Amino acid sequence: MGIVSTGRELSPPCTDGSWVFCSWVFCSWVFCSWVFCTDNASHNAIADEPSYPILPEQRSLQLRSPGQLLQVAVPQTPRPPTVADPQFDAPPRNLTLNEAINITLGNSQVVRVLSGVTASTSGRTIYDVAITNTTIDQQKGAFDPTLRFNNVWNQVENPIGIPDPLNPGNTLIGGTQSEAFGFDFGLAKKNLLGGTSNLGVVSNRNHITPGIYPLDPSDRTATEFSYTQPLLQGGGKAANQAPIVLARIDTERSYFQYKQAVQRSVQGVVEAYWALVFARTDLWARTQQVEQAKFANDRTVARVESGDANAGDLAQTELALENFRASLLASQASVLQRQAALLNILGLPPYEAERTVPVTPMLEELITVDWNQINELAQRERPDIIELKLILEADQQRILVAENQARPQLNGVALYRWNGLEGVAPAGNRVRSNAGDFEDWSLGVNFSVPLGMRAERATLRQRQLIIKRDRANLDQGLHNMQQLLALSLRNLEQFYAQYERYKAVRAAARRNLEQQLAQYNEGIIQFIVVLQAIVDWGNSVSSEAQSLTQYNTEIARLELQTGTILQEHNVVFFEERFRSIGPLGRCGKDACYPRSQPPSTSVMRYEEGTQPSEEYFDLENPVARKKPDDEDQDHAKDLDPEMDVEFEKIDKNKDGEMSDEEINDLLKNRSALRTFSNFLQKQLRRE
Known part of the structure; x- marks a missing residue:
């Protein structure tokens, strides 16, 4: 980076035209954004948010009319029979009870039930079980490995003012340029015991100009393995x-x-x-x-x-x-x-x-x-009755979680890290540290607990009472079952x-x-x-x-x-x-x-x-x-x-x-x- 001689007047921060280029890019972006938003404002549905750089306040009610909503084709059928036109002279179609049940089951994407002289939806569909089944994988996802991979390129230029040795009344503006590349890799995995294993690799490369440094550029690396295991709260296979x-x-x-x-x-x-x-x-x-x-x-x-x-x-x-x-x-x-x-x-x-x-x-x-x-x-x-039994099973699982959460937080932590450094010496030769020369390790136990654990104990009592309530509901279900059978x-x-x-x-x-x-x-x-x-x-x-x-x-x-x-x-x-x-x-x-x-x-x-x-x-x-x-x-x-x-x-x-x-x-x-x-x-x- 060059040195600019200045007096009392300030000069442009750069003389290579980069400021003009950046200004042109910024103005072009603003103009294109305005054109794009203006063009799409008339085409977007009223339910969509307008694409403005700064969204306006909602100062009125914007409600779509029924005609603007999704229109669905209704099957066109003739007029149904009534007492004025019973249509009893229509050709007969013999229907067995077997055929009637099979037709109903074949048309049961939405299950219908009889309600007097009409049929209504039961609120159940053939897709409900498969939809709920997806929650199993959602909960299993907490134990899947998590991969982290980050790359960062940085350039930092810091201007500084220094006295002019030739003219004490003048000030020279200079600075340094630092170019860096950062690499961060991590792999974490939680197990059924609640412990978390973490493998990480960090690498940072730096190059500073102008100046002479012992290592320039320099590469600093670190490889670490850590493990955290809850011993009380959050620990145990059943709770996790x-x-x-x-x-x-x-x-x-x-x-x-x-x-x-x-x-x-x-x-x-x-x-x-x-x-x-x-x-x-x-x-x-x-x-x-x-x-x-x-x-x-x-x-x-x-x-x-x-x-x-x-x-x-x-x-x-x-x-x-x-x-x-x-x-x-x-x-x-x-x-x-x-x-x-x-x-x-x-x-x-x-x-x-x-x-x-x-x-x-x-x-x-x-x-x-x-x-x-x-x-x-x-x-x-x-x-x-089966559903009431399943509710009791779910209560048993929830009380396991409540009992686990009613314990203090006590975690054992362990870490081991391998550090390394390499770079180019002023003579131009590349030097590096030997493997295993610089190592870190750490062992510890972390403890924390809310004094009195009021919320946790209240949750545990709640789960205990819920089990008694659901057990009573099961007894009532059996009682009602016998009454209906009778x-x-x-x-x-x-x-x-x-x-x-x-x-x-x-x-x-x-x-x-x-x-x-x-x-x-x-x-x-x-x-x-x-x-x-x-x-x-x-x-x-x-x-x-x-x-x-x-x-x-x-x-x-x-x-x-x-x-x-x-x-x-x-x-x-x-x-x-x-x-x-x-x-x-x-x-x-x-x-x-x-x-x-x-x-x-x-x-x-x-x-x-x-x-x-x-x-x-x-x-x-x-x-x-x-x-x-x-x-x-x-x-x-x-x-x-x-x-x-x-x-x-x-x-x-x-x-x-x-x-x-x-x-x-x-x-x-x-x-x-x-x-x-x-x-x-x-x-x-x-x-």
């Missing part, structure tokens, strides 16, 4: 690996939470399926009631016109008809709601071109349940007993209907008695179907309470993997890691059916055994309830309208009464 064990427990908890959601989903499919079967059976029964009420009302209208009945009789039949129509509307809505709930939990859109028809027959035998066996099975297999067992036997009783009621209702119809044909009783018999028969069909569907649904619920519903349906989980960045980073080959854990779609438990499930209830004409005579069939006339009743004269030529007297005679004729029996046979026959 506790975070890894906790991460594994959290992964298991995530798995059993996901498994419980899938179990509830399978049980929900079974419940939705049988609920649809009952709704369809109830709809059939209510439809028959409406048809009979319409016929009765039309017949009463004709009798009123002929003077054989009064307005009170007509009002009674009209009221019965409207009540039956209201019940039919509710049954139609129930079918649509139950069908929509089944499609929802299956993961299908609310509209389908084909009408879903359940075809799986229901179980009609009473299953035997071993009370002690299902209790033992439930405490071993129920995911919620409830399912009571419901199971209750629903089956009700099914047997309603089955007997249905048989009695059929006999009653046949008897009342026979007496009505003889003119012994009024038609309202026959109508009541039809109502009782329809209600008995609905009650029988409801009790049997409840029984089959309760079987699945009992399997859910024991935690074995997936095993009973042959549902297992398999691991899907994906490639991601491996230990060698972007320069190496990607490694395979867990991605998701979807359930299998191999349910083959239930019997395959060939007809609608409600047909297994023997939905047939309740008066099918009452066959009219051939002579009566020749004289019988079918009545269309949708059209006005028109009476025609019946004679040899079958022409001309009947007079009022002939109509009255016809209403008294038994063959006309048997027309109602033919109507029942036609309307109650399953299409």
Whole structure:
């Protein structure tokens, strides 16, 4: 570096144009930054921070409109069925219960559960377990070696003022230039005992001008090995690996939470399926009631016109008809709601071109349940009980950490260092120290402790109390498990007993209907008695179907309470993997890691059916055994309830309208009464 002679005026710090160059570079950088920020300010989304050198203050609310957010394509489907447009005439699609469960499991990226007449998300997905599994490696990362590699190039020029020996009134500005290169290498590794090993290499090269020095340039090196071992707090394998064990427990908890959601989903499919079967059976029964009420009302209208009945009789039949129509509307809505709930939990859109028809027959035998066996099975297999056990295991690990942290800090330290020096002597020859000539070592024990250790002791007490609390929660979980098992067992036997009783009621209702119809044909009783018999028969069909569907649904619920519903349906989980960045980073080959854990779609438990499930209830004409005579069939006339009743004269030529007297005679004729029996046979026959 040159010497500049100065008087009282200051000269530029350099005369080689470097100051001008630096100023030009700085101005260019400012200008380019301003152009870049100005150009991008109009293109960046409002959610991004503006790229200004100095970010402005946020002095207003900047909220994006919904149109500026991410837009997702919604599947376009036709209008779903409603009571105004039930679409019952759509082509049927037979659906077995096995297929329904398999479709649900295949669409279970997000697990859905049944909630009344709809399905909602359980909050669990097939990715949850794999996501939680990553925390194990995150905790293991604390024991991975850490590599440090630093390089530093420095140039330092220090100007100094010195007296001018030739002119005492003048000052010369001079200085020295120091060029240095620093190299720092380190490798540290923590072990499961809490100790930390460290290997380090440090090298510094210096060159100073102007001047003559013993070594210039000089290289100073040091290689050291150190080890620090906690003896009390932070020491021990159990306390140091506790975070890894906790991460594994959290992964298991995530798995059993996901498994419980899938179990509830399978049980929900079974419940939705049988609920649809009952709704369809109830709809059939209510439809028959409406048809009979319409016929009765039309017949009463004709009798009123002929003077054989009064307005009170007509009002009674009209009221019965409207009540039956209201019940039919509710049954139609129930079918649509139950069908929509089944499609929802299956993961299908609310509209389908084909009408879903359940075809799986229901179980009609009473299953035997071993009370002690299902209790033992439930405490071993129920995911919620397993989760409570895992929580206790996690508490044991956390109390190990708390006990370790409640100790004083006592660390043993050891260090050994090899120092070296080499450089160029003024004569130009290179000299260096011999290996092992200069060595450092250090041994020590470090101790520190908070007086009283209030925070640590409080944390330990907290963990001790948490263990007692979670143990009580486990006892409560077992208590609740037994109560739910007892409830399912009571419901199971209750629903089956009700099914047997309603089955007997249905048989009695059929006999009653046949008897009342026979007496009505003889003119012994009024038609309202026959109508009541039809109502009782329809209600008995609905009650029988409801009790049997409840029984089959309760079987699945009992399997859910024991935690074995997936095993009973042959549902297992398999691991899907994906490639991601491996230990060698972007320069190496990607490694395979867990991605998701979807359930299998191999349910083959239930019997395959060939007809609608409600047909297994023997939905047939309740008066099918009452066959009219051939002579009566020749004289019988079918009545269309949708059209006005028109009476025609019946004679040899079958022409001309009947007079009022002939109509009255016809209403008294038994063959006309048997027309109602033919109507029942036609309307109650399953299409």
